[in-house]
Structure formats: C-alpha cells, structure tokens
Amino acid sequence: MTTVYSSKFYTFYQSDADRCYFIDFGQKLVKLSFCQLLALRQRIQTISIEDHFDSDLNKHGFEILMLCNKEHLFLLNTFEILDLMELLGNALGVLGIANQIGLTSS
C-alpha cells in the first residue's frame, strides 16, 4: 500500500495489488473501489459547510456520511468534514499529477 496523502485526521492509501483505495478514519480502515471513491467525492461536494455555521440550517454541526453502499456510517463534525475535504482534494490531486507525468513506480 502506498500512502497518497495524509491530512490531520485521516490518511489516504492506494493498493496496487487490490486495485483500490483505503482511507484510514482512525477508528476504521475503509476500503474503496474507484466507483466508491467517486461516490464519496460526490457526497462531500454536496455538503454545504456554510450551513455548519448557521444553527438554523445545521443545528449541531454534524454530517452523516454513508460509504460504500451503506456499509459504513460516519458521524463527522465540522472540523472532520473540512479535514476530509482536504484529504480527498489533495489525494485526487496527487493521483492526478502522478497520472499526468506517467509515474509507474511507487
């Protein structure tokens, strides 16, 4: 497994052998296929982080995240969501850059 990116709370890995990704959420290591990664990215993009600062729109500042066809359920607070956004953005960036310059070794 290759570490792609680490944020404050989480780490993003790629496994060449399994042709998939892993996110270490601290208490749980979650395996993601490429499709599941796209789905997570999409889910994160729909989160309105502004609502977290408005007690009428998001009273407790939590976000419920279901991953991998509802196999996993996470309850994340504002900081954790922001951190996860950073993780995904950067991990995909690193993967993208790796692709562009044709890195084949790990």
Place this chain on the structure above:
Amino acid sequence: MKDIARQRMSIKISTMDLLNNQIKMEAHASASYLAMASWCEQNAFPSSADFFYHQASEEREHMMKIFKFVADCGGNPISPSVENLNHDFSTLEEVFETALDQEITVTKSIYNIQSAARKEQDFLVENFLQWFITEQLEEEKTFRDILDLFEVMGREGIALKFIDERIKPE
C-alpha cells in the same frame, strides 16, 4: 503506483464533472420547454405547445445520451435536480426568444467542454460531443426561423394565430 483511475474510467474526472454539469443543463432545458408548453397551452397556442412538448422530450434524450456516456466510460453520472424554472412570459415571441437564448447557452457550454476535453486530451469526449455540436446548430436554426416569422407576419391579433399554425414539431 498504478493509475487505477485510468484503468477504471476512460475519461478524466474533471471532464466527468463538466459532463455531469451538462446533464443538469439538458434536464433544465427539458423542464424549461415544458414550462413553455404550459404557457402556450394556457394562451391558446396549441401548435406551439405541441412543439415544446416535443422539444422537452428531445432535451431529455440529450440528457440520457450524456448520462449513458458517463456510465459507459466508468464514471459516476449524477441524476440532476432542476431549479429556478421560469413560467412567466408576456408574449409568444418572448417564449421563442427565451428558447433561442437557452439553446445558445447550451451551445456555449458544449464548446466549453469540448475545449477542456481537448486540453486534457480526452479525445473520446471530443468525438462524442461532435454529435451535439451539429445538433445545436439545428436547434438554433429552428428557433431563429420561428423568430423570423414574427418579423414577416407581425405580432398582433390574427398574425399570432397564423404563426402558431405554422409551428410544427420537427
């Protein structure tokens, strides 16, 4: 490191985002034509209403075409939500002018994806969008021709009735 993303998906993620945005746009166009059909029904322009029903289903077909393409590429097509639909028009001419403007916006958006795809060397997308570029020319021409009718036949009373009768679904 293996390029898993490339193994799983034939297009770039950034291009997929643009295509998902286009899916949304086609869905909006479809719903918007339905709103125009509603206005035409209520204002006694039955041929124009038929025309817009037909346009609405065509736009849905466009949406499905892109949706299927994203799926076929191994991507994540997103079922769109449609917001901010306008149902208010003051004249039949305004309806068709709004429709033309909408088509022009769609054309611009497709050109935009096309140039992004070219930059990313997503030639598959370039090839796919070629059909839409030809289609957009047809759509724009249709509305331009209809708007010409108002110039020729006028905008008052019975003229509008005659214009409506001349409007047929393609």
